[in-house]
Amino acid sequence: MASLITTKAMMSHHHVLSSTRITTLYSDNSINDHQHIKTKPQIPVRLISQRISGVTRAVINLPAPLPEKETVEGERRCHVAWTSVQQEKWEGELTVQGKIPTWLNGTYLRNGPGLWNIGDHDFRHLFDGYSTLVKLQFDDGRIFSGHRLLESDAYKAAKKHKKLCYREFSETPKPTRNTFKNPFSGIGEIVRIFSGESLTDNANTGVVRLGDGRVMCLTETQKGSILVDHETLETIGKFEYDDGLSDHMIQSAHPIVTETEMWTLIPDLVKPGYRVVRMEAGSNKREVVGRVKCRAGSWGPGWVHSFAVTENYVVIPEMPLRYSVKNLLRAEPTPLYKFEWCPADGAFLHVMSKLTGEVVASVEVPAYVTFHFINAYEEDENGEGKATVIIADCCEHNADTRILDMLRLHTLRSSHGHDVLPDARIGRFRIPLDGRKYGKLETAVEAEKHGRAMDMCSINPLYLGLKYRYVYACGAKRPCNFPNALSKVDIVDKKVKNWHEHGIIPSEPFFVPRPGATHEDDGVVISIVSEENGGSFAILLDGSSFEEIARAKFPYGLPYGLHGCWIPKN
Numbered sequence: 001m002a003s004l005i006t007t008k009a010m011m012s013h014h015h016v017l018s019s020t021r022i023t024t025l026y027s028d029n030s031i032n033d034h035q036h037i038k039t040k041p042q043i044p045v046r047l048i049s050q051r052i053s054g055v056t057r058a059v060i061n062l063p064a065p066l067p068e069k070e071t072v073e074g075e076r077r078c079h080v081a082w083t084s085v086q087q088e089k090w091e092g093e094l095t096v097q098g099k100i101p102t103w104l105n106g107t108y109l110r111n112g113p114g115l116w117n118i119g120d121h122d123f124r125h126l127f128d129g130y131s132t133l134v135k136l137q138f139d140d141g142r143i144f145s146g147h148r149l150l151e152s153d154a155y156k157a158a159k160k161h162k163k164l165c166y167r168e169f170s171e172t173p174k175p176t177r178n179t180f181k182n183p184f185s186g187i188g189e190i191v192r193i194f195s196g197e198s199l200t201d202n203a204n205t206g207v208v209r210l211g212d213g214r215v216m217c218l219t220e221t222q223k224g225s226i227l228v229d230h231e232t233l234e235t236i237g238k239f240e241y242d243d244g245l246s247d248h249m250i251q252s253a254h255p256i257v258t259e260t261e262m263w264t265l266i267p268d269l270v271k272p273g274y275r276v277v278r279m280e281a282g283s284n285k286r287e288v289v290g291r292v293k294c295r296a297g298s299w300g301p302g303w304v305h306s307f308a309v310t311e312n313y314v315v316i317p318e319m320p321l322r323y324s325v326k327n328l329l330r331a332e333p334t335p336l337y338k339f340e341w342c343p344a345d346g347a348f349l350h351v352m353s354k355l356t357g358e359v360v361a362s363v364e365v366p367a368y369v370t371f372h373f374i375n376a377y378e379e380d381e382n383g384e385g386k387a388t389v390i391i392a393d394c395c396e397h398n399a400d401t402r403i404l405d406m407l408r409l410h411t412l413r414s415s416h417g418h419d420v421l422p423d424a425r426i427g428r429f430r431i432p433l434d435g436r437k438y439g440k441l442e443t444a445v446e447a448e449k450h451g452r453a454m455d456m457c458s459i460n461p462l463y464l465g466l467k468y469r470y471v472y473a474c475g476a477k478r479p480c481n482f483p484n485a486l487s488k489v490d491i492v493d494k495k496v497k498n499w500h501e502h503g504i505i506p507s508e509p510f511f512v513p514r515p516g517a518t519h520e521d522d523g524v525v526i527s528i529v530s531e532e533n534g535g536s537f538a539i540l541l542d543g544s545s546f547e548e549i550a551r552a553k554f555p556y557g558l559p560y561g562l563h564g565c566w567i568p569k570n
């Protein structure tokens, strides 16, 4: 270990990574075998070491690393949010400024793409990156933290062969020489796509704690359902579904999970529609509750990244942004990647009874683009004890698909500070349950109040499927090319509180309710923030005042991440 440590007089402190632990060497030559990071006034230390190609390289306290092969000047100084993690894993204690509430004991786990290059190949899109887990373990006012790359088959193969081996969101492995020679290889590739064989299991999108305590990382391929240990961040293995439903290789990336069950959607690319499935806590077997046939039958099903539930119903979106079999087969991405935009064929929402699987409403609505549903609930407008309408709220991109291409890494890296982020809002759907053909889509709160950005949302989980009031999400302080603020939106009084600091990129604000709370916003909001100067920190805001309670700086810069979950301490 000692031989790996590079010593330079002017270094403030150094970290060296081995395959099992990290050592920190301080300028006073004290060595810290982490569980504890010694806190000193921190010069943002950019970099620790790299063990990605199998060789540990100690690279210490250099300026921000240059993304390989990128030539645009702006990209060379790109924000740490869009810079690959420089080491496979790290663990240590963070120094807390402020006071962590004594009731906050448990682990916040965040998933997201954190490594966007393999060998000499740079990925194109934010969603292509290999899954990187970050934990914040709150223990009696202290925070023990760490990150680790998920050992998916896609990542392991890429590391071994130093090249992309599976189809990612926008990236396709280069054909081998044999493939060029073989006239039937095209057919073979179609089979490999439709059997799911060539698709990635890079579960980089979300992470959930199932009712039985197992912790699962997810993406939109079913094989990308992977169990992890939330303490060590080790990959346990594939979540093996035991139900014969895995032939349909795609799933929603956002199952809805409670202590007793999990709901999700399985799109059908062949006979366009969605299976609505439910899995009991403790089981690996999903049961099909019902099936919805797409209304625009001549196309692939609408893309379902997420969906919503109420107490009694599942709300199934059928967006005009549809899966395209043609684009799935292409090697080079189209501007809409695996999807196509078909507004002329209508936009729809379907409502299924959780109990019977019956589709009780199917309405046409104005065109929309959403990735994230916020919440939904039933409303009894006539006070007759029967729901007459369903309200479903989502982060809606004004039916504008440009957001997908905005999330290309080149754009994110080269347009920091430019006001190029397309507008978004909280879209509120009203779905009548009386057989009417049309639903409504309104703006819930004037979008200017949250800087016309709106995505990566959470609510108090105790209000899932119920009438609720507060949305926590990423908003913006313009000018920006990406949501750069945290916003608390009161959708009843239509007021917004924003939290922002210059140059930051915060990830999804995650709400944790205080045990025993009687107010919806009594709790804390956790986010991990990437800074313009190459650093990063965890921030805790009060759920009610939306004021900072505490922050804890990482000794290096973490990239942007997507979704998280909370695992209470036993």
Ligand SMILES: CC1=C(/C=C/C(C)=C/C=C/C(C)=C/C=C/C=C(C)/C=C/C=O)C(C)(C)CCC1
Pocket (backbone or CB within 6 Å): 127, 167, 168, 169, 199, 200, 205, 219, 220, 221, 250, 253, 305, 338, 371, 403, 453, 454, 455, 456, 482, 483, 562
């Ligand atoms: C790998 C394949 C696919 C993968 C799809 C994936 C990984 C989809 C991930 C979607 C995510 C992370 C959406 C997040 C949206 C966030 C937004 C809009 C934030 C905005 C900020 O303002 C398929 C495409 C399923 C095809 C097969 C192969």
Ligand SMILES: [Fe+2]
Pocket (backbone or CB within 6 Å): 205, 206, 253, 254, 305, 371, 372, 562, 563
């Ligand atoms: Fe998502």
